[in-house]
Amino acid sequence: MMADLDLAPVLPRTAATTSDDHLVLGGCDTTALAKEFGTPLYVFDEEELRGGIGEYRWAFTSRYENTLVVYASKAYLGRWIAALMAEEGLGMDVVSGGELAVAKSVNFPMGKVLFHGNNKSEQELREAVEAGVGRIVVDNFHELALLDGVAGAAGVKQRVLLRISPNVDPHTHAKTTTGILDTKFGFVLEADGSGGEGDPAEQAIVQAQASKNLELMGLHCHLGSPIFEMEPYEVANDVMIGFAAKMRDRHGFELHDYSPGGGFAAPYTRDQIPPAPDEYAEAVIGSMRIALEREGLDEPALSVEPGRSIAARAGVALYTVGARKEIPGVRTYVSVDGGMADNIRPAMYEARYEALLANRATDAAEENVTIAGKYCESGDVLIRDIDLPKLEPGDLLAVPASGAYCLSMASNYNHAPRPPIVLVREGNARLVRRRETYEDMMRNDVWQE
Numbered sequence: 001m002m003a004d005l006d007l008a009p010v011l012p013r014t015a016a017t018t019s020d021d022h023l024v025l026g027g028c029d030t031t032a033l034a035k036e037f038g039t040p041l042y043v044f045d046e047e048e049l050r051g052g053i054g055e056y057r058w059a060f061t062s063r064y065e066n067t068l069v070v071y072a073s074k075a076y077l078g079r080w081i082a083a084l085m086a087e088e089g090l091g092m093d094v095v096s097g098g099e100l101a102v103a104k105s106v107n108f109p110m111g112k113v114l115f116h117g118n119n120k121s122e123q124e125l126r127e128a129v130e131a132g133v134g135r136i137v138v139d140n141f142h143e144l145a146l147l148d149g150v151a152g153a154a155g156v157k158q159r160v161l162l163r164i165s166p167n168v169d170p171h172t173h174a175k176t177t178t179g180i181l182d183t184k185f186g187f188v189l190e191a192d193g194s195g196g197e198g199d200p201a202e203q204a205i206v207q208a209q210a211s212k213n214l215e216l217m218g219l220h221c222h223l224g225s226p227i228f229e230m231e232p233y234e235v236a237n238d239v240m241i242g243f244a245a246k247m248r249d250r251h252g253f254e255l256h257d258y259s260p261g262g263g264f265a266a267p268y269t270r271d272q273i274p275p276a277p278d279e280y281a282e283a284v285i286g287s288m289r290i291a292l293e294r295e296g297l298d299e300p301a302l303s304v305e306p307g308r309s310i311a312a313r314a315g316v317a318l319y320t321v322g323a324r325k326e327i328p329g330v331r332t333y334v335s336v337d338g339g340m341a342d343n344i345r346p347a348m349y350e351a352r353y354e355a356l357l358a359n360r361a362t363d364a365a366e367e368n369v370t371i372a373g374k375y376c377e378s379g380d381v382l383i384r385d386i387d388l389p390k391l392e393p394g395d396l397l398a399v400p401a402s403g404a405y406c407l408s409m410a411s412n413y414n415h416a417p418r419p420p421i422v423l424v425r426e427g428n429a430r431l432v433r434r435r436e437t438y439e440d441m442m443r444n445d446v447w448q449e
């Protein structure tokens, strides 16, 4: 099997073609997968997933041994991937009681779990404390008081980080920017990032230190996503480490743990290939060390939180082509059997994707079309204006880089059953999530005939 695929940079590393020009992933003919499991179908490539994890782990730990790579599970979470992350030795970010429950269900090492979120409920905090979550990343004053009470009631001294909003613009989409001044996340550092006296961030340090049932371990920030430049990480490290040093001087604060978050970019389109894990690691660790040295601080335990950069490229969505609408001189819509219910990113973030024909993988482009979803919204468009071979009903369309923030944001809009997932590796396909049924969707309706 020879891969001569223009889209190789956005496809899993195992992508190839059969002699009859079918797309192959993980040694499996995607047209056979579609036949067996139906479409829409999400295919995850185990080699790509583990390979990506290995690259991030090596990039960081080879430069800075005391690094924990933490998978941001909101990118995509299921029991199978939680178990795989545990096997790979990664930590895990959870942002809800539901994600925590998945981690617990596969006996994920709780000491390596970080619990994030800007409005964790009392019950979620209780679940996290009782599960023995390694670090709860406290976002605000309400949570600081609530968690102190919850930990006290459980007789636990809970280790926490404080989420700081360091006022650094990551130059990404407004809806995925989280570390600027005007965001719902985290304790504000002064607008100039100087950590001036009386900042909410400083008050949070003081309050956390005074909380009997909390042990303040360090600081966290997350700037947004996807971040293609190194500069936001460098500036954030400079600001955060500078702040840590001021807090040491004023309050005896010790930076035991430090996390600059995630947001590393993933390859979605062939003209926007992201920096390599090595480049991120070099920038993050280099700038952190410079700031630590300047401030005379010891090297903290570092955690980094890639989500999309691990999951996105490992997933490929397969759709069957159906209806076609040609509007002369305007555009041609080609509809597929999925759309915003399984991938809302184009509608929500104007996210761009590539596509190829899985049953004629190397056919040359012949026309410019817009790939529409099947759901009842005009905004349900997967890919606007893309050059593709002439699409016929029944063709199998593959959308690469669909592993992150697609299924984790999937809905049952229009009562669409959410798609199944197969995990492929070396010619074997394993169903790791079955397709939802109509009965699944009606299960929670309370109604008596």
Ligand SMILES: *Cc1c(COP(=O)(O)O)cnc(C)c1O
Binding pocket: 072, 074, 075, 093, 116, 222, 224, 225, 226, 261, 262, 263, 264, 305, 306, 307, 308, 309
């Ligand atoms: C979402 C999130 C991440 C991961 O972002 P990616 O773009 O998927 O890498 C990391 N840390 C926190 C706190 C997050 O909320």
